[in-house]
Amino acid sequence: MLEDRTTAASSPTRWPAAYPRGYAVVDVETTGLARDDRIISAAVYRLDAHGEVEDHWYTLVNPERDPGPVWIHGLTSEVLTEAPLFADIAEEFADRLADRVLVAHNAVFDWQMIAREYARAKREAPVRQRLCTIALSKELGLPLPNHKLESLAAHFGVVQRQAHHALDDARVLAEAFRPSLRAAAQGDVRLPLLECRPLTEWNDTPAPRIGRQAGGGYGPSSWRPARRRPACPYPNPGRWEVGGRLKQGMRVAFSGDTSVDRELLEDRATEAGLHVATSLSRVTSLLVTNDPDSGTSKVVKARQYGTPVIDEAAFGQLLRDVEPAPPRQ
Structure with a gap:
């Protein structure tokens, strides 16, 4: 013991x-x-x-x-x-x-x-x-x-x-x-x-099945994560303002653990017309994190750049009413 x-x-x-x-x-x-x-x-x-x-x-x-x-x-x-x-x-x-x-x-x-x-x-x-x-x-x-x-x-x-x-x-x-x-x-x-919210949205993608292929050897492994999202079609309107709406084209970054499956959360942001960013820069509109005191590189940069930070629950509420991008001239 x-x-x-x-x-x-x-x-x-x-x-x-x-x-x-x-x-x-x-x-x-x-x-x-x-x-x-x-x-x-x-x-x-x-x-x-x-x-x-x-x-x-x-x-x-x-x-x-x-x-x-x-x-x-x-x-x-x-x-x-x-x-x-x-x-x-x-x-x-x-x-x-x-x-x-x-x-x-x-x-x-x-x-x-x-x-x-x-x-x-x-x-x-x-x-x-x-x-x-x-x-x-x-x-x-x-x-x-x-x-x-x-x-x-x-x-x-x-x-x-x-x-x-x-x-x-x-x-x-x-x-x-x-x-x-x-x-x-x-x-x-x-x-x-x-x-923990049960996952109900799921689309499986083909993956190499277990076992040897013709000619010997095993199929290629997809153990390294690789997923590319389509480019956001809207220009970045700038930073999100506290009390305001999200706008299509805003660059959103995520940091840390989330209740909703991270990729589903990112999918919903993309479907709403937001740009999901893998890193945080001076042009990032918003950082979503449930642990603002974590000290991760994204959280530290958000403080340095003055990027707004909100939690997952607040982000979920904002996703319900995203302002459309203005029509292109």
């Missing part, structure tokens, strides 16, 4: 009433990072309200395509061919997640991969809230050199046995989350919970 390294992480005498009643610590390994990539293994550690382990579960998943960066996760096509499809394990996976807060390291990634798999299977993941342990470590002010899982584990004396193996990564995170949760309870810290 892990020994708590600080008195702050010892069991508090009073537990915050608003804290969740249970957690599902999750890790998924995937064929890559893009929206059409697939889950190839998943692990869940179920924890009670105080972070104590109740049980754990692990499965391989046949992604029906090339496995991607084998040199990272070690799962080959041969190993995955006999694994169950996601649709076959969806119900059991859902049972592990139901009525719990999903906890993950960089939780937006794990949640989006899970949500997409359920959308492909024409189902909904039973998750309503998620907690990112990176965000929690910031709330606690932990003196970590970076945001890697290994750094969080080292801080609490947790030994990792097999990095990039879903079951071991989930175990490590569960052991590091318990003292983090207790430290938060001891200090009555607000947990950085975010809403």
